[in-house]
Amino acid sequence: MLTLRLDGARMRDIPTFYDEINRVFMAGEDWTLGPSLDALDDMLRGGYGALHGAGEAKVIWQDHAIAAEALGLETTRAQLLAKLEDPRFDRDAAQRKLDRLEADGGPIYFDTVLEIFGEHPHIDLVLAGEPTVL
Structure with missing residues (x-):
């Protein structure tokens, strides 16, 4: 299973939310997602980016409370x-x-993002608190 990590501490607003989505999910692509919930939904379907061909994936969202505040x-x-x-x-x-x-x-925007993730049963979204030391 593919495991990806979002860093909520990098998110201060909608543009920086998509910066983090692109950093994690679109690495290696020659294009990025714009600030669109529809684009996020399409990407989570797995047609491109890190999820392309991955089957099931786990997304660990570190510092999600910071992101919730930023997208509040x-x-x-x-x-x-x-x-x-x-x-x-x-x-x-x-x-x-x-x-x-x-x-x-x-x-709020954060709620809508969680709803979109929830519409993709092949993705296990884990909301985590403290930063992970790698």
């Missing part, structure tokens, strides 16, 4: 507000998500 309420709000200003996105969908975020406090 303020980051999610800013992302949704930016979508409201960008004509490429569905404004109504973004507004509904923003309204829910303001009313219920979620889901």
Whole structure:
């Protein structure tokens, strides 16, 4: 089984989350994922990158609490507000998500990322706390 390690301490916002995803999953590729949940979902299917042909994989997410904070309420709000200003996105969908975020406090971006990982049963996501010394 392939084992990969994400370092939540490297994640300060959505762009640095994707920097870490690319560092871990796209090493050796001549292209990288952009900041897109759809692209993350496609990559986790295993069509390219480290998961291509790997079958089952374990992803250990060190310092996930740091990532959860970085991809939390303020980051999610800013992302949704930016979508409201960008004509490429569905404004109504973004507004509904923003309204829910303001009313219920979620889901935050981190929650959505966990949901996407959870949709891929061939990936065992392990949320870990303290950094591992290699």
